[in-house]
Amino acid sequence: MNAVFLAACSPRRGGNSDFAASLVRLTIGAPCETRRVAEEGVRPCVSCGFCDGRPGECSLDGPGDGARVLFERMCRSPLSVVVSPVYFYHLPAQAKAWIDRTQRFWACGKKPGEGRPVTAVLLGARPRGEKLFEGAERTLRYMALTLGLTWVEPLRLYGLDAPGDLAASPEAADRVCDFASELSRRFLA
Numbered sequence: 001m002n003a004v005f006l007a008a009c010s011p012r013r014g015g016n017s018d019f020a021a022s023l024v025r026l027t028i029g030a031p032c033e034t035r036r037v038a039e040e041g042v043r044p045c046v047s048c049g050f051c052d053g054r055p056g057e058c059s060l061d062g063p064g065d066g067a068r069v070l071f072e073r074m075c076r077s078p079l080s081v082v083v084s085p086v087y088f089y090h091l092p093a094q095a096k097a098w099i100d101r102t103q104r105f106w107a108c109g110k111k112p113g114e115g116r117p118v119t120a121v122l123l124g125a126r127p128r129g130e131k132l133f134e135g136a137e138r139t140l141r142y143m144a145l146t147l148g149l150t151w152v153e154p155l156r157l158y159g160l161d162a163p164g165d166l167a168a169s170p171e172a173a174d175r176v177c178d179f180a181s182e183l184s185r186r187f188l189a
C-alpha cells in the first residue's frame with residue numbers, strides 16, 4: 001500500500017502545522033510521507049494555456065518544480081491530509097500556488113484521484129470566528145473535486161499562533177490525535 005500523504009503547508013519550519021503533521025504521522029498507524037509544500041519549488045500558474053488540449057501536462061513542470069510529484073502522491077495515496085495555517089483567511093501563498101497548478105486537470109477533465117479521500121487539519125491564531133477556515137476549505141474542496149478525490153470534513157483548530165502553541169496545548173494536541181485515529185479507522189482499516 002502507498003504511504004499516507006501529508007502536505008504540510010506552512011512556510012514556517014517547526015511551527016504548529018509541522019507539529020500537527022508529526023502528531024498525525026505518529027497516530028495514524030500506517031507509513032506516512034510528509035512533504036513541506038513551501039519547499040517543493042512550486043512555481044505559480046501563469047495562465048499560458050499549455051494545458052488546454054494536453055491532458056494533465058503543465059509548461060512549468062520540470063527540474064526543481066515539485067507540483068507534479070505532489071499531485072501524484074496525493075492522488076495515489078490511500079489517504080491525504082493537508083495540514084495548514086490560515087493566512088488572511090486562506091492558505092499560505094505557496095500552497096495556493098500548488099493548488100492553482102491543478103488547472104491542468106480542470107482543463108482536460110481528467111480525475112486521477114479515483115475517489116480516494118483527502119482532508120485537512122487547519123489552524124489559525126484567532127480564538128473564534130465561524131468564517132476563519134471558510135476560504136481555505138472552499139479551495140481545498142474544489143481541488144479535491146478537480147482531482148477526483150473525496151473531500152472529508154476537516155479538523156479546525158483555533159487560537160494557535162506562536163510556533164510552540166500546539167505543543168503547549170494538550171487539548172488541541174489530543175484533538176489532532178483523535179482526528180488521526182478516526183481517519184485511520186475509517187480509511188485505512
Ligand SMILES: Cc1cc2nc3c(=O)[nH]c(=O)nc-3n(C[C@H](O)[C@H](O)[C@H](O)COP(=O)(O)O)c2cc1C
Nearest residue numbers: 010012015016017085087088089124125126160161
Ligand atoms: C501572513 C500571515 C497571515 C495570517 N493570517 C491569519 C488570519 O487571517 N487569521 C488567523 O487566525 N491567523 C492568521 N495568521 C496566524 C497563523 O495562522 C498562525 O500563526 C499559525 O499558528 C501559523 O502556523 P504555523 O506555526 O504552522 O506556521 C497569519 C499569519 C501570517 C504569518
